[in-house]
Amino acid sequence: MRTEMTATSAISHACTLPLSDPTDAAKSHSMRPYRPIGMNNKTIRRVVILGGGYAGVMCANRLAGTLRGKVQVTLVNPINSFVERLLLHEVAARADSDSATRHSLTELLNPSVQLVIGSATTIRHDHNEIDGVDSPSGKQWTLQYDDLIYAIGSGAVLDPVPGTREFAFDLSSLEQAHKLRDALAECVAGDSVIVVGGGSTAIEMVSELSVARPDLSLKMITSSVLAPTVSEKARAYIRNAQAMRNVDVIENVSVAEVTPDGIITGSGEHVEGNVVVWAASFAVPSLARDSGLAVDKSGRLLVDASMRSTAHPRILGAGDGAVVTGSAGRTLRMACATAAPQGAHAAQTVIADLKGVEPKPFALRYLVLSLSLGPGDGLIQLTNSDDTPRDFTIKGKTGALFNDLNNRYARVILSWERRRAGSYHWAKPKNHRPENIDA
Ligand SMILES: Cc1cc2nc3c(=O)[nH]c(=O)nc-3n(C[C@H](O)[C@H](O)[C@H](O)COP(=O)(O)OP(=O)(O)OC[C@H]3O[C@@H](n4cnc5c(N)ncnc54)[C@H](O)[C@@H]3O)c2cc1C
Structure with a gap:
């Protein structure tokens, strides 16, 4: 024991x-x-x-x-x-x-x-x-x-943007997710939520929220393009999914400050938000x-x-x-x-x-990038060995199913390893040879 x-x-x-x-x-x-x-x-x-x-x-x-x-x-x-x-x-x-x-x-x-x-x-x-x-x-x-x-x-977001620590919520830990959940519970119909970031975490957050709280006005603000690591085709699918749920996606706009009532962009514009979620970076x-x-x-x-x-x-x-x-x-x-x-x-x-x-x-070859776009929708982006996107995606309900399986797999391999040590294997690059690695 x-x-x-x-x-x-x-x-x-x-x-x-x-x-x-x-x-x-x-x-x-x-x-x-x-x-x-x-x-x-x-x-x-x-x-x-x-x-x-x-x-x-x-x-x-x-x-x-x-x-x-x-x-x-x-x-x-x-x-x-x-x-x-x-x-x-x-x-x-x-x-x-x-x-x-x-x-x-x-x-x-x-x-x-x-x-x-x-x-x-x-x-x-x-x-x-x-x-x-x-x-x-x-x-x-x-x-x-x-x-x-x-x-x-x-964990904690240590971003240099002023106001992040004081006024923004994040998803870095269970405790932080609970704080965000409590803040969202206080929002009433018509309130606005700004999710800062355009990567996987921000997309998954805004997608989940758009289904759970269709009564809220949702905005995503990202300093780059949306989902910079997926293919053009996949990006178009994500943009369309957000548009269908009335999520306003603002790309190539940086956030200069988080305030008690929203954010200020790099060009000085104030965007109102009852809740700001910082999903742009982890430290x-x-x-x-x-x-x-x-x-x-x-x-x-x-x-x-x-x-x-x-x-x-x-x-x-x-x-x-x-x-x-x-x-x-x-x-x-x-x-x-x-x-x-x-x-x-x-x-x-x-x-x-x-x-x-x-x-x-150590050697690792990624096979996919897996994204949840809310219950019943997902996107699986197949990747090359250098993690760049391939021109092949699995979308919609099938994508959601794969994403769900992928998430479960990440946990069950830990239980399998407990039962049989050495049972977990992962993909490696085809040409992987120890002498190719300059450690
Ligand atoms: C919302 C969200 C969605 C994500 N989606 C995906 C996804 O779809 N696919 C994917 O591959 N990744 C995803 N990630 C990223 C993924 O969760 C992390 O990369 C992963 O958890 C890293 O694993 P880890 O073991 O390094 O650290 P963690 O899982 O963060 O575990 C670290 C542990 O260390 C503990 N710890 C911290 N400080 C100390 C200390 N001083 N002493 C002792 N213990 C300490 C922490 O409490 C924690 O239990 C997502 C992350 C978030 C937040």
Whole structure:
């Protein structure tokens, strides 16, 4: 049976588990340079995974199931729920969709994974330790690791546009989706909602809302063209779908400021809105940057093609919070379709290290871009290996069905991996050979 740990149990188990009181941990600080630990070593390898999203859960289940008895996997997440982030627009638009979006981590994780309900606050990479706080009590704890998987995803919008934080709602987390849902519930017929952004999140949000609340006046404002990553034909379909539902799509107009009653465009025009939804960009948490790890300019952990941090090889990254350097990462988007393969690959790197063999470089070939256009309508854009759109789409009810299956697949692979570690496979480019990758 899994141990679900609080700060209190963490401290009381300090002798036997990789958790300890901060004061004890301070006494045992010692530099542990990277070295393969190997199969013959009798010590149990301690792998700590930060984040219970698509990347973290996949990684935990693959590791715990593959290396039974050889690793102790601990997963840290602020709540005991895996949240299907890709359905948050439904949570915001429809009060009845909440429970379908949350799944107990206790049930989703391999039973041998220790679950710590809390948040990491500092990674002390020079001591292979993480400080954090217990979610319910706020008590502090310290975890020690041999390998750390950084999979804390993306979240709060940290856009430089003034007023975003104060006046706009977003879909970065379940909590934010609930706030938006509450604000929308207060809207009366004829009120206006502005969705800022023209990518997948904005399109899915406005589409869902146009069906759930046809009484509202809906606008989408994007600084580029609508859906810049799909084909012309697909874009025309999305434009038409929005027009049929009276969504006013304003393209190539930037938003300079969010105000209490709408937005101000780059050319100074005020557009009225009772609710403004910021769906133009996501930012990553600052944990890696604040902890002195090597990050890109947006704060994503820099990892090589084996998913190891370029500066601290005992730390691996996967999902939205990490970025793969070199050609292996050139076309990767922030998506579940990226996070799950990266989580599995990070696990494979630890497994390879334990076996004393060279880890393989990461490779991924996207097959589709899948979009919900509200209940009963969807668009599946087939893609080339470099993620550019092909001239083939599946639309309408069939598109909605495929999109629904795609979303379910993103979650069920995590359960399958719990039942049979190694069962999840993903598409790779045809010409993929390790020597082609400049990690
Ligand atoms: C509305 C919406 C629609 C989307 N639609 C799609 C889609 O159709 N297809 C697609 O592929 N992608 C879609 N995405 C993107 C997709 O959801 C993300 O790319 C994906 O969730 C990234 O997975 P992850 O594991 O990296 O991070 P997440 O799923 O964000 O999980 C990260 C976890 O880490 C936890 N965490 C954060 N900070 C800490 C900390 N300090 N300590 C411990 N834990 C922490 C978080 O609470 C969270 O549980 C959508 C996103 C949104 C918001």
